[in-house]
Amino acid sequence: MSPGGELTRFSQGLAGIPTDMVAGPDGNLWFTAQRSIGRVTPSGEITLFKAGIGLEPQSIVAGPDGRVWFSGGSNGIERITPPQAPVNTFIVNPGKVSTGGVAEVPVEVPGPGEVKLRKAVVLLSHKRTMQLPGSGALHVSPATCGAAPLRLKLRGKALARQRKEGSIRVRVTATFTATGGSPNTSTETTFLRGQRRGR
DSSP: OOTTOOOOOOOTTOOSOOOEEEEOTTSSEEEEETTEEEEEOTTOOEEEEOTTOOSOOOOEEEOTTSSEEEEOGGGOEEEEOOOSSOOOOOEEOOEEEOTTSEEEEEEEOSSSEEEEEEEEEEEOGGGOEEEOOBOOEEEEOTTTOSEEEEEEEOOHHHHHHHHHHSEEEEEEEEEEEETTSOEEEEEEEEEEEEOOOOO
16 A cells, blocks of 8 residues: 555465565565465565465564575474576366366466476376376466466266266376476376266
8 A cells, every 4th residue: 555545456366365474585575375475576476485385374574594484384484585586386286077078277376477288197007097188388477377277188088987986196297487487397196076977
């Protein structure tokens, strides 16, 4: 809020309610939110840090070492070093499958950039896999950052197993390139869940 009472709201990519805020050593504001630590610049650009944060962080403070310290729930106290470049880490979350076999896998990115699906396979029994077709690239803007849905298409044995068991394990390899930053490729295993059908 300005001295004249003008209110500006910054909410890009926020999925939860911020709980604590502090002026950081890097000239930005830092805050705690749902399973994440956030940074907002004076111009309002928000970056969310979720990788490695498993519990709900609470209080946060700028440390004398140029880092930001925060409570890590029952895990203790944690700290983060303000990055000098765009953050390129991301998280792959469980997805949902429609009755027609179209699946959306949410990929949580820290800010604007591009998400590319490299490979997606269903993990079958006896270490067998089945490759799934999917979308190529998603462009995430500052207004839509957060969870970017990668679309996959289940078919054949993969779709039959999902309909029978209710969920299947998939291994997704994707690359996120932050705007102005370098690409980061990661492979993660997650679940696809849908409506369970009877035999």
